[in-house]
Amino acid sequence: MLISSVSLSAILHGTLFTFGFQEAPLTAFHSGPQHSPYAMVLLPGLNEGPMALPWTTRIADAIAQRGWSTVQPTLSASFSGFGMSSLEYDTWELDMLMDHLVKLGKKHIMLVGHSTGNQQSLHYARFGKNRAPLVGCVLQAAMSDREWYVSAEPNHQKWIALARSMAAKNQSEEMMPRDAYSFGPVTVRRFLSLADKNGTDDMFSSDLTLEQRKAIYAPVQVKLAMILSGNDEYRPMTVQSELLLENARTAYPRFTVLKTIPGVDHAVTPVGGQIELVNTILSFMDTLDIPK
Structure with a gap:
């Protein structure tokens, strides 16, 4: 399904809910078809939180047409909290989110990470205790x-x-x-x-050995996609995106999408790049092992 090139306003309608067992519960925003068994959890990068990515509304609207809802959690690591958190703590909080989503009727969940949100996604795919509903992860702008x-x-x-x-x-x-x-x-x-x-x-440094990379991906049991930006300002000039994609391919055979979107920055701000990104994510969803 190709999505519209029409610019979308940054507005989503949905439900804000709390989850977790702490004295101060965490929150997440749930939009799209909320009674659907399918959900995408969007995890942005450092200093970011819900609605931070310029393509948030575009991907949420596109997957809603396929019957998927979008969940945007505010974790302890969101916004400036990343510096006091850790991937282990992120995974603990995502386990609580997964538990809550299952209670809401979600049976098939996909993580879409951006930037350092990719480490959160991949760490959860490796070690999450409640990751049984996880069917795939998208690693977008997976830089070191x-x-x-x-x-x-x-x-x-x-x-x-x-x-x-x-x-x-x-x-x-x-x-x-x-x-x-x-x-x-x-x-x-x-x-x-x-x-x-x-x-x-x-997890994504170009100089990691094959053995190190295989060890990183060894616990993962779901299909993955890696989508890089051709003009990513956070990729050193000495590192080529083609090398990063090849490193991913040789480390983990269940990468079903490995792609660079040419001419776009880290956050994918050009509209044309956003359309290509969203269509690539939709193509990845077609490869997931879930009921249609």
Whole structure:
């Protein structure tokens, strides 16, 4: 199904609900056909939350025509909270979301990650305790936070050395200096996860060995799609998107879509690129092993 090229306003109608067992429950926004057994959970990147992506409404409207609802959670890691969170904590919260969605009648759930939301998606596909309803994941703009940081921060060696030193002194929950990381406040632990080699977030670096990449994908049991941006400003000039796609292909045989959208930035802001992105996600949905 091809989607319209007409510009869509950033408005979705739906239900805001709470989930989780904490004293202060988390929230998620549910739009589209809410009684459908099919749901897409959209996970954006660092410093982002619901409705952050320029193509949110476009993908939500497109999958609604196929009977899928859209769920946009606000996790502890959403917006500036990423620096105090972790992928393990994200997976714990996503487990609570999955439990809630199943109680709402959802039987088939797809995760669509953007940027660092890809680490959340892939970590959940690897370790989520309630991931039985998961049927697939889309990894959109799956860039290496580590390779970006090394290319963008001239003092990266200094800050990584400081973080390692603090971690060795049991100071992992202390905050890194303000100048160490431009995206926002970050603990030593999360900084090392994002910026150090073999950190928990280090899933998409071009220099990972085949054995490392296979180990990352080994626990995954669902089909995957990787959709990159041809002009991604967070990909170092020395790294080609074709290499990243080939690395994914050789690491995991159940990638059914591996594609670069030419001429678009990290967030896919051009309308033409958004249309191609959404149509690619719809094509990926056609490969999922679920009742039609």
